Amino acid sequence: MEVKLKMNQNWFNAVTPRGAKVKLGPGLEDGPSPMEAVLMAAGGCSGIDVVSILKKMRQPLEDLEIQVSGQRREEHPRYFHTVTLKFILTGDLDAQKVEKAIELSMEKYCSVTTGLRAEVNYEYEILGGGDN
Secondary structure, eight states: OEEEEEEEEEEEEEOTOOEEEEEEEESSSSSOOOOHHHHHHHHHHHHHHHHHHHHHTTOOOEEEEEEEEEOOOSSSSEEEEEEEEEEEEESSSSHHHHHHHHHHHHIIHHHHHTSSEEEEEEEEEEEEEEEE
């Protein structure tokens, strides 16, 4: 796997081999900072897993929002020491299956969260689906 970054003043244009682009900077521009991008990657990676696993479990997921927060060390290197993902799921879902799907992502499938130095925690909330 490879990506390329090209400097543009005080930020970078990052491009994947497929042509997907992300603007990375110090958090002052309209693109995310690299550390914000790490949190976005953790949420995206785990979200893709959870959606796929729930589909295989035949759970009627209607919507998913993931809120990701990270606490960084004060000293350098300022990596995340704690990351928390909150999954807000909508649908007529079995809570045990939701928890199992999230655990599988966090402990086995999500390369981003399992690759962090941080303690990774999660919580979830299930909102009723359809007419609820």
